[in-house]
Amino acid sequence: MKSAIAPIAAASCAFRHRLHQHPELSGQEFSTRDAVVAELTRLGLTPRTFADHTGVVAVLPAAAGGTGRGLALRADMDALPLRETSGVPWASRIEGVMHACGHDGHTAILLGVARWLMESGRRYPGPVTLIFQPAEESGLGAPAMIRDGVLDTPGAEAVFALHGWPEIPVGTFAIPDGAIMAAVDNFDITLKGTGGHGAMPHLVRDPVPVAATLISSAQTLVSRRTSPLAASVLTFGHVAAGKTYNVIPETVLLRGTLRTLDPDLRDVLRADLEALIAHTAAAHGIESTIEWVEACPATINDPAMAALAREGVGAVLGPDCVLDRPPSMGGEDFAYFLRKRPGAYFWLGLGMERGGLHNPRFDFNDEAIAAGITAFIGIMERYYRT
Numbered sequence: 434m435k436s437a438i439a440p441i442a443a444a445s446c447a448f449r450h451r452l453h454q455h456p457e458l459s460g461q462e463f464s465t466r467d468a469v470v471a472e473l474t475r476l477g478l479t480p481r482t483f484a485d486h487t488g489v490v491a492v493l494p495a496a497a498g499g500t501g502r503g504l505a506l507r508a509d510m511d512a513l514p515l516r517e518t519s520g521v522p523w524a525s526r527i528e529g530v531m532h533a534c535g536h537d538g539h540t541a542i543l544l545g546v547a548r549w550l551m552e553s554g555r556r557y558p559g560p561v562t563l564i565f566q567p568a569e570e571s572g573l574g575a576p577a578m579i580r581d582g583v584l585d586t587p588g589a590e591a592v593f594a595l596h597g598w599p600e601i602p603v604g605t606f607a608i609p610d611g612a613i614m615a616a617v618d619n620f621d622i623t624l625k626g627t628g629g630h631g632a633m634p635h636l637v638r639d640p641v642p643v644a645a646t647l648i649s650s651a652q653t654l655v656s657r658r659t660s661p662l663a664a665s666v667l668t669f670g671h672v673a674a675g676k677t678y679n680v681i682p683e684t685v686l687l688r689g690t691l692r693t694l695d696p697d698l699r700d701v702l703r704a705d706l707e708a709l710i711a712h713t714a715a716a717h718g719i720e721s722t723i724e725w726v727e728a729c730p731a732t733i734n735d736p737a738m739a740a741l742a743r744e745g746v747g748a749v750l751g752p753d754c755v756l757d758r759p760p761s762m763g764g765e766d767f768a769y770f771l772r773k774r775p776g777a778y779f780w781l782g783l784g785m786e787r788g789g790l791h792n793p794r795f796d797f798n799d800e801a802i803a804a805g806i807t808a809f810i811g812i813m814e815r816y817y818r819t
Contacts, residue, residue: 501558
């Protein structure tokens with residue numbers, strides 16, 4: 434298979450470089466969509482586009498007479514608002530936007546799978562749905578595509594996706610059972626007191642020390658209210674209050690993110706944080722509100738589908754390429770697909786030579802593209818033998 438994949442991987446690599454030069458933010462993937470549609474059409478597929486988002490879907494029909502269950506493979510397409518400093522010849526030409534999370538690589542890999550399917554003439558007992566998804570970084574892409582029925586026609590009964598992962602060696606994979614990525618619950622907290630002169634704090638209700646108390650106290654939700662064996666993260670990433678030296682502000686805005694792997698723990702920590710905010714504010718005589726901005730639930734692999742994926746990848750690339758790795762507290766909107774269908778999300782090793790994810794120096798490792806294409810092929814082969 435290696436000799437057959439090599440020219441396909443080379444073509445995918447060239448396509449990735451073109452995408453990398455023209456990155457687009459979540460919901461704005463218009464030229465990316467057009468490039469994917471053109472490539473799928475050139476290969477002989479009939480891509481479907483949508484009126485309300487920039488996603489693309491193509492379906493490879495089942496073999497003649499085939500009535501087997503369907504399978505879906507997904508890649509994301511959007512970029513990030515970062516200024517690239519990688520220095521590669523194919524660096525972003527769009528100021529302030531770059532593929533810092535490797536979605537250009539994911540798209541190129543899935544197009545490589547499409548190319549292999551069409552050039553090899555391989556057909557399965559059931560259809561294969563190829564999903565090119567926008568807006569993963571915003572968490573809005575997967576729900577939009579699910580609403581448009583991409584899993585229903587012709588009917589995908591399992592779904593798989595990969596993500597390039599610099600923390601593991603090039604060409605290796607991590608495909609754990611259960612949770613692999615965390616639920617992401619972002620929040621806006623507003624603390625409202627009464628402002629006034631900085632030299633007369635006794636005449637006002639100062640929300641600033643209340644914010645400081647809250648930020649400190651909130652960390653006990655993780656360190657003292659959560660089992661040391663249960664993963665959770667609570668981070669405050671934005672604090673805004675006042676504009677000058679001697680004026681006590683009326684309001685403080687706190688923004689942050691809560692990450693959990695366990696759905697039950699997620700509910701508990703959300704409720705505990707809400708209670709802590711309300712009680713802390715009340716104790717100091719100020720008002721408080723919290724607005725949750727859900728990004729995505731936890732990405733939880735179906736154990737049977739994860740085992741299938743490990744077997745499929747191991748069969749084509751060798752069992753030693755599948756590593757045992759703990760989950761990440763990063764988020765991924767593929768979680769919405771896994772709520773609808775059993776499946777598995779897995780990491781493709783990129784090595785750290787080209788930097789970490791969401792880093793302005795990052796560039797997807799082209800050496801991993803062949804392994805990614807081959808892994809998806811192995812999963813399809815294994816799926817349709819069950």
